[in-house]
Amino acid sequence: MILFSLQFILTNIIFSVIICTALMRLNKEKIHSNLELLLYSLGLGPVFTSLLLYYLLLFSPHHSNIFYLLGVFIIYFILLFLGRKYFSVLLIGMTRKVKNIKKTFENLNIYHRIELIIFTSVLILVLALFLFLYLANTLQTPLDGTDALRYGTLGKIFFVEKSLEYRWMRSYPKTGYYYSTNHAPSFFLLLTWEKIMDSFFNADKDLYYKSLSPYYALLILSILLFWLSKKSKYLALLGVFALLSGFSFFSTLITQHLDSYRIFFLIISWIYLAYAIEKKDSLSFLLFGTFSGFAAFAHTIGAVLVVFSCLAFFIFMKGNLKNRLAKTTFIIILIITCGWFHYILDIFWGYGWIIFNRGITYWG
Amino acid sequence: MELWLKCYLGILFNFKEFGNLSWLAIPLFVYFLITIKKRKRWEMAIAFVFILSCLSLGIKGHGYSRYLFTLYPFTLTLIFLFGWEFIKKKSYYLKIGIFAICGILVLFNYYHSRDIYKQYWRYKVTFEDYYFPYEVLRFINNIEDLSPDSVILLCAGRSFPYQSYYYHTNKKGIDYNNPNMRAFHRKKNKEEALNILRNKLKIKYIYFDWIFERTRILSDIITNDCDLVSRWENELYLYRIREKDLDKEELEKSFINDSLLKNGSFESWTDGASRNPDFFQGAIITPEDYPIQEEKEVKVGKYSAKITGDNFNFFQYLSNFEDYKDNNISCFVWVKTEVPNKYRIELYDGIKSSYSKRHWGGGNWELLQATHKIDPSAEFVNIRVIQAANTGGVDDVVYVDGALLVEGYWNTFYQYSLNINKKE
Numbered sequence: 001m002i003l004f005s006l007q008f009i010l011t012n013i014i015f016s017v018i019i020c021t022a023l024m025r026l027n028k029e030k031i032h033s034n035l036e037l038l039l040y041s042l043g044l045g046p047v048f049t050s051l052l053l054y055y056l057l058l059f060s061p062h063h064s065n066i067f068y069l070l071g072v073f074i075i076y077f078i079l080l081f082l083g084r085k086y087f088s089v090l091l092i093g094m095t096r097k098v099k100n101i102k103k104t105f106e107n108l109n110i111y112h113r114i115e116l117i118i119f120t121s122v123l124i125l126v127l128a129l130f131l132f133l134y135l136a137n138t139l140q141t142p143l144d145g146t147d148a149l150r151y152g153t154l155g156k157i158f159f160v161e162k163s164l165e166y167r168w169m170r171s172y173p174k175t176g177y178y179y180s181t182n183h184a185p186s187f188f189l190l191l192t193w194e195k196i197m198d199s200f201f202n203a204d205k206d207l208y209y210k211s212l213s214p215y216y217a218l219l220i221l222s223i224l225l226f227w228l229s230k231k232s233k234y235l236a237l238l239g240v241f242a243l244l245s246g247f248s249f250f251s252t253l254i255t256q257h258l259d260s261y262r263i264f265f266l267i268i269s270w271i272y273l274a275y276a277i278e279k280k281d282s283l284s285f286l287l288f289g290t291f292s293g294f295a296a297f298a299h300t301i302g303a304v305l306v307v308f309s310c311l312a313f314f315i316f317m318k319g320n321l322k323n324r325l326a327k328t329t330f331i332i333i334l335i336i337t338c339g340w341f342h343y344i345l346d347i348f349w350g351y352g353w354i355i356f357n358r359g360i361t362y363w364g
Numbered sequence: 365m366e367l368w369l370k371c372y373l374g375i376l377f378n379f380k381e382f383g384n385l386s387w388l389a390i391p392l393f394v395y396f397l398i399t400i401k402k403r404k405r406w407e408m409a410i411a412f413v414f415i416l417s418c419l420s421l422g423i424k425g426h427g428y429s430r431y432l433f434t435l436y437p438f439t440l441t442l443i444f445l446f447g448w449e450f451i452k453k454k455s456y457y458l459k460i461g462i463f464a465i466c467g468i469l470v471l472f473n474y475y476h477s478r479d480i481y482k483q484y485w486r487y488k489v490t491f492e493d494y495y496f497p498y499e500v501l502r503f504i505n506n507i508e509d510l511s512p513d514s515v516i517l518l519c520a521g522r523s524f525p526y527q528s529y530y531y532h533t534n535k536k537g538i539d540y541n542n543p544n545m546r547a548f549h550r551k552k553n554k555e556e557a558l559n560i561l562r563n564k565l566k567i568k569y570i571y572f573d574w575i576f577e578r579t580r581i582l583s584d585i586i587t588n589d590c591d592l593v594s595r596w597e598n599e600l601y602l603y604r605i606r607e608k609d610l611d612k613e614e615l616e617k618s619f620i621n622d623s624l625l626k627n628g629s630f631e632s633w634t635d636g637a638s639r640n641p642d643f644f645q646g647a648i649i650t651p652e653d654y655p656i657q658e659e660k661e662v663k664v665g666k667y668s669a670k671i672t673g674d675n676f677n678f679f680q681y682l683s684n685f686e687d688y689k690d691n692n693i694s695c696f697v698w699v700k701t702e703v704p705n706k707y708r709i710e711l712y713d714g715i716k717s718s719y720s721k722r723h724w725g726g727g728n729w730e731l732l733q734a735t736h737k738i739d740p741s742a743e744f745v746n747i748r749v750i751q752a753a754n755t756g757g758v759d760d761v762v763y764v765d766g767a768l769l770v771e772g773y774w775n776t777f778y779q780y781s782l783n784i785n786k787k788e
Contacts, residue, residue, distance in 0.1 A: 138488045142532065144496055149527035156531070176515060176537045177530045178522070220437050227441060231448045238466055239444045245473040246383035246440075247480055248433040254488045259433060267438050270413060274406040301421070301434055308416040316409035 004207040007197055011190075011208070012215060015045030018076050021083030021090060026283045032275070034093045039226055040271075040287070043219050043264050046212065047294045050189040051338060054164070054297075057189075061163035065199045068162070072193075119233055123240075127218075130253070134214060138254050143206055148256040150179060152209060155191030168350040184342035186297040187212070187258040209256075216260035217252040223267060262298035266305060269295050273309050276331075277316050288313070289331040293338020303343050306335055374432045375418065375439060380480075381429045382436045384473050385466060389439055392446045414442075497528065497596035499775055500571075504533045504594075504602065507569070514566045519582070520573040525600050529571060538565065540576070554584045561585070562605060569593075570603040580726065587728040591778040598721040604778070619664045619766035624693070625680055625747060628767040629665040633657045641669055644749075646677045661763045663698040663729050668765035675754035677710070677746075678764065685713075685738065685745035692773035694735045694780065695720075697749045700763040702727040706755055707762050710748040711736035719751075723762075735773050 020041035024034060049072055056071045105113065143152055157166050157177070167185055171178045191209040198204060221240055228236035243249050252260040272288035275281075292309055295302030314328045336344065376387045396403065396411060403411075417435060425431035451459055474481070486492040504516065518537045520526040529537060538544060547564060551557035561567045570590060572578075578586075590603035619629055625643070632642040637657035640646075644655075655678065658670040671678060682688070697709055697720075704725025709732050711718045718736035738745055749767040752760070774780040 133489050137491070141488070141491070141494065142496055142498075144524070144528070146524045146527050149524070149531040153527065153530045174536075175530060176518075176539065176542070178539050178542070224437065224441050224444075228444050228448075231445065231452075234463065235444055235448055238463065238470065239440065242383055242385050242444075242466070242470045243437060243440055245470045245477075246381060246386075246436060247477055248381040248429060248436060250481070251484070254484060259430060263434055263437060266434065267441075270410060270438065273413065274410055277406040277409050278404065301431060304420060304424075305413070305417050305434075308413045308420070311416075312409040312412045315412070316405045318405065 001207070003198070003201055003203055004205065004211070007194060007208045008211060008215075011049055011193070012042065012045050015049060015076055016042045017045075017087075017090070018080050018083065019044045019048060021086040022079045023083075023283065023287070024086040024089060025083050026286065029281055029283075031279050031281045032283060034090055035097065036226070038090065039219075039222060040268050040291075043216060043268070044294075046190055047186060047261075047265065047297065049193055050186045051294075051297060053189045053193055054185065054342070057158060057162065057164045057192075061161075061165070063162060065162075065196045068196055069200075119237065122237070134254070139207060139210060143210055143256055145256050147258070148210075150181065151183075151185075151188040151258065152191050152206065153177060154179065154181070154185065155188040155209070156195065158185070158189060158192040159195040168346070182300050182346070184297045184299075184303070184339055186294070186339065187261055213255060213257050213260050214253045216264045217249065219264055220249075220260060220267065223264075223271075258298065262295065262302055265291050265295035265298055266302055269306065269309060273313060276313060277318075280318075285327065285330060286334065289334025290338050292331070293335040293340060295339070296335060297339025297342065300343075303340060306340070310335070373422070374427065374429060375421075375435050378429060378432070379473060380477055381433065383440070384469050385443060386436070386439055388443050388447065392443060392450070395450060396446070410442075414438075497525070497600050500594045500596045500600055500602050501528065501532045504529070504535055504569075504571070507535065510535060510568060511566070514568050516569040516571050517561065517565075517567045518571050519576040519578065520571060520600075521576060523573070525571070525573040537571070538567065540582075551581065554581050554588075557581045558585050558589055558605070568605055570601075570605065572601040572603060574599050574601070574721065578724075583724060583726045584728060587724075587726060587730045592731065592733075592776045593778040594775055598719075616664050619696075619698075619768045623767065624682065624684075624769040624771065625749075625767050626683070628769070630657070630667050630669045630765060630767075631665050633667070641667075644669075644678060644680050646679050646748075658763060661700060662765060663700070664766035668698075668763050670761065670763050671750065671752075672759060672761050674752060674756060674758045674760060676750075676752050677748045678750040678752075679746050679748040680767075682745040682747055682769070685742065688745070688771060689738050689742060690740045691771060692735055692737050693745075694733065694770050694772060694774040695747060695749070696731055696733045696766075696768045696770075696777045696780075697764060698729050698766040699723050699732050699750065700727070700729045700765075701725055701761065703755075703757060703760045703762070706753050706757070706760060708732060708751055708753075709734040710746075710751040712746045712748060713738050713742035714744055714746075715739040715742060722753075729763075729765075731777055733774075733777060737773075 017038070020038050023037055023041060027034075027037065052072050052075050053068060056068055060067075060071075105116065108116065143149055154167065157172050158164060160174075164185065166172050170180055190212060191206060194206065194208040195204075221243065224239050224243055225236050228239040248259075269288060269291035272284055272291055275284035276288040288309075292302075292306040296306050310328060310331060313331060314324055317324045317327060319327075375382060376389055393411075396407075400408070414435070421431050421434060447462075451462055483493065487494060510516075515536045515538045516529075517540060518526060518529060519540045520529065526539075544565065548557055548560045551560060570586065572586070585605070586603055590605050592601055593604045594602040616629070627642045627644065630641045630644075633639065634642050639654050641655065641657070655669040655671045658668045659666070661670070662668045669678070682693075693711065695709055695711055699707055701707055701723050702725055703723075705722045706725070708722045709720040711734050713736070716736075716739060718734050720732040720734040723730050723732060747767075747769055750762060750764050752762065768777075770780060774783075
């Protein structure tokens with residue numbers, strides 16, 4: 001559990017904050033709030049780590065665990081260097097936010113104070129209860145979803161082989177495992193990442209891999225809370241309970257799957273599509289392309305739906321044709337770099353997904 | 365209609381999966397269209413992407429709710445944001461009224477799906493109904509008699525049992541449909557097919573999912589030449605291919621001497637060869653139609669019982685059942701029939717029943733088994749060594765022999781006999 005906590009904090013929190021500070025560097029016009037950037041960035045640590053591992057295993061396979069660990073760490077050190085000044089900005093911003101909340105709270109009359117205390121307590125209590133039950137019980141159960149097992153087995157194969165070559169084959173001769181999946185290996189590689197870190201501690205577990213589904217589900221809940229609380233805190237509370245009343249979403253909190261993972265990137269890519277069209281700032285363009293790429297990197301559904309996003313961007317963006325074409329090309333390059341690249345390889349050297357198969361299918 | 369509501373328009377109308385507020389997207393979309401001239405470009409872009417995504421997932425998602433789920437969190441957020449825009453300038457009381465209605469709808473959905481939430485609570489938090497083949501997978505990981513070139517034959521499709529085998533075990537497997545299995549599939553004779561499995565493919569174990577569609581040769585091998593060594597409920601089985609035939613004396617020793625049932629091998633027929641064997645009751649279809657003492661189709665000892673008929677129980681009351689209250693008992697019975705899915709074991713204590721899987725009906729002797737925890741308040745224990753379903757087949761025939769009842773939970777007869785041998 002200690003090792004899991006370390007992996008979780010390192011990959012999901014520290015790496016994400018490093019990316020956030022690097023992005024803050026680009027937010028010179030202060031168009032985006034730091035809180036919003038931080039919230040979205042919390043989902044970037046795992047997927048960016050997975051992307052780094054993807055390129056390392058693809059272009060430099062069959063090396064030792066330390067090679068891949070260092071490869072990932074070096075990139076994060078570069079990002080850390082780029083965003084070093086913004087740690088203090090982020091910290092000061094957070095402290096100011098807390099002070100503002102405190103000031104606002106002091107200015108409230110007694111009824112509104114009680115109302116706010118009850119409102120916050122309900123949210124914290126529900127979250128604390130869930131985390132307690134999840135960490136103590138649910139997380140400890142073995143991995144048991146058919147898809148999660150399939151992706152996990154592939155993640156283990158990548159770890160053993162230190163290569164992605166078996167991703168484009170239909171069987172693994174060393175164990176006799178037969179499989180087929182069209183999705184990019186973003187989610188699978190997070191188990192590979194966990195195993196790489198485990199290897200330095202002689203551990204063999206999958207707690208981090210299993211924790212990804214509820215982590216991203218909680219992030220989706222936080223996004224809903226963030227946007228709706230801008231309108232009304234009761235609207236936000238109703239929204240959270242409404243989202244959880246759908247059994248599909250509730251199950252992502254307790255089962256092990258990539259649904260919340262893939263949906264998170266798609267939602268943020270749409271948010272930045274809107275920002276890119278409305279605000280037209282370079283950070284919005286960058287994040288629209290990046291999150292769309294990650295949505296494609298997570299699942300084939302994302303790979304198809306981001307095409308619609310690009311189309312929408314091209315149609316609804318203001319400007320002349322040349323300008324719109326240039327910007328859309330920039331977005332497409334970003335999408336390809338952040339995940340669609342896998343499907344290009346797949347089309348020409350793999351399963352022939354989309355172009356040479358009978359038709360587009362979402363079935364993995 | 366259901367196809368449209370649950371599949372193509374599932375994101376709006378599949379209340380169980382996506383809550384019962386998603387349909388509000390329809391009136392809000394109409395409102396959007398009416399006010400489209402006032403809409404900003406980014407709003408139109410989002411609407412454009414959303415509609416294309418809905419169409420794409422509805423048409424190409426094959427009605428699979430997991431794919432429609434992609435849009436659920438975004439749809440709901442849009443409904444609330446857009447809905448707020450619609451009501452924000454309305455009166456305070458109207459807002460409260462709309463909030464209350466939405467709250468009631470959400471609560472209703474929780475109430476309506478309460479059994480699913482309870483089930484998940486028992487499944488994922490308290491583990492009352494936890495469902496996982498621990499024992500089989502642990503057994504496979506601990507197998508020591510596999511040489512490096514030996515493999516386990518996997519008859520498990522591509523679903524959960526197959527995937528959990530590869531994720532949770534460290535043994536090499538060969539899929540039943542693997543091209544290397546062609547030599548086995550070509551054989552029309554059981555002995556030749558078995559020889560291929562044993563010597564050419566080096567298969568020692570068969571990992572078998574109950575829904576796997578078995579061929580007659582595979583079934584014959586499983587029932588005649590394998591020991592069931594581990595199982596998960598009545599769903600997943602691990603068989604070991606025997607290196608030599610069953611030792612008849614050993615088998616008879618266990619089935620005759622160890623049983624808590626009296627006359628479990630049907631050797632005593634005091635009332636005659638066409639009356640019930642001693643200590644057993646039931647299976648009297650008509651006043652003349654009793655079980656018959658059988659001399660040819662025998663698994664253990666000299667005789668077995670041949671029963672013809674439909675919808676009956678052939679049973680014995682456990683005489684000293686009070687000694688086993690609140691404890692487990694395990695029952696193993698050799699059964700032979702050509703009628704599929706009709707016969708099984710039932711262990712009944714007046715409060716609860718436990719069952720074996722049903723005989724697959726391949727015309728071979730198959731060892732059925734069931735385990736049961738006797739309720740502390742039980743007033744009797746009825747060991748129904750054969751329970752025949754009501755199928756209308758009044759001429760259906762079943763042979764039963766070697767009914768063994770032992771104390772304790774035994775996952776398989778193989779594990780029970782290993783334990784007995786160790787003690788000796």
